[in-house]
Amino acid sequence: MQLGLIGLGRMGFNMRERLRAAGHEVIGYDHHPDVTDVSSLSELVEKLAAPRVVWIMVPVQYTEPTIDELANLLSPGDIVIDGGNSRFSNDRPRAERLATKGLGYLDVGVSGGVWGRTNGYALMVGGDKKHVEHCMPIFQGLKPEGEFGFAHAGPVGAGHYAKMVHNGIEYGMMHAYAEGYELLEASEYVENIPEVFKSWRAGSVVQSWLLDLMDRALDEDPNLDGLRGYADDTGEGRWTVEEAIRLAVPMNVIAASLFARFASRQDDSPAMKAVAALRNQFGGHAVKKG
Numbered sequence: 487m488q489l490g491l492i493g494l495g496r497m498g499f500n501m502r503e504r505l506r507a508a509g510h511e512v513i514g515y516d517h518h519p520d521v522t523d524v525s526s527l528s529e530l531v532e533k534l535a536a537p538r539v540v541w542i543m544v545p546v547q548y549t550e551p552t553i554d555e556l557a558n559l560l561s562p563g564d565i566v567i568d569g570g571n572s573r574f575s576n577d578r579p580r581a582e583r584l585a586t587k588g589l590g591y592l593d594v595g596v597s598g599g600v601w602g603r604t605n606g607y608a609l610m611v612g613g614d615k616k617h618v619e620h621c622m623p624i625f626q627g628l629k630p631e632g633e634f635g636f637a638h639a640g641p642v643g644a645g646h647y648a649k650m651v652h653n654g655i656e657y658g659m660m661h662a663y664a665e666g667y668e669l670l671e672a673s674e675y676v677e678n679i680p681e682v683f684k685s686w687r688a689g690s691v692v693q694s695w696l697l698d699l700m701d702r703a704l705d706e707d708p709n710l711d712g713l714r715g716y717a718d719d720t721g722e723g724r725w726t727v728e729e730a731i732r733l734a735v736p737m738n739v740i741a742a743s744l745f746a747r748f749a750s751r752q753d754d755s756p757a758m759k760a761v762a763a764l765r766n767q768f769g770g771h772a773v774k775k776g
């Protein structure tokens with residue numbers, strides 16, 4: 487099947503390779519001239535036969551302008567796919583806008599990171615059944631082999647919603663390994679932390695791909711000396727917690743792991759200064775001066 491793919495960064499580049507290896511014809515567009523197949527969006531659209539399928543895989547802040555530009559070039563019957571980590575609430579208005587031009591829309595949550603090229607990508611799709619069925623050969627080419635790794639999660643918005651929850655879980659799982667790591671490091675009992683992580687990779691209840699990656703990181707840098715304890719976020723954890731608040735869903739673990747990232751960005755915590763000041767005020771407890 488033919489596919490237009492916009493955005494050939496870490497994700498899009500590897501997706502193009504995986505799809506080509508699966509026998510699909512992928513025409514990629516990126517503003518970096520060394521990776522792009524065409525020099526403009528209009529050239530991309532010209533090279534695709536109707537009905538076209540165009541997959542957008544750009545950083546989230548460029549998604550909307552890219553869709554707007556693309557929508558003016560496409561023809562009724564074409565389908566736009568957003569595979570980035572867009573907020574689910576943008577999907578329905580976007581689909582409605584595209585529908586006025588006769589364009590279909592699918593939102594696809596894509597998980598697999600830079601390993602997806604070889605391992606395949608888990609795909610969570612939102613949109614109409616007829617659009618999903620049309621794009622199924624592409625999804626088959628991207629997903630891992632075997633029974634798992636694909637869901638038509640529901641109507642438009644469901645794919646990004648599922649990916650948001652996936653990423654919220656990712657935050658919580660990573661943070662559980664991270665806290666375990668810190669306790670092992672603090673303790674005088676365990677001498678070989680990388681070996682302990684390795685021992686959990688088979689037979690254990692806490693096996694996972696994230697654990698495998700933690701083991702790999704410790705192989706590269708056994709005490710993580712080369713890193714600062716600083717973690718960014720790109721929004722999905724915040725949206726997950728916002729949804730938990732909207733729906734009154736208890737979300738202790740994921741919320742705590744999100745807030746831990748915020749704490750990681752502080753050199754000195756104003757809140758903990760306030761705690762120290764209050765302990766000093768009410769109990770005369772010692773403080774450390776800045």
Ligand SMILES: O=C(CO)[C@H](O)[C@H](O)COP(=O)(O)O
Pocket residue numbers: 571597598599653656718719720721722723
């Ligand atoms: O979707 C992903 C993994 O599944 C991306 O790597 C995403 O950037 C991770 O979220 P965050 O940047 O907030 O940690």
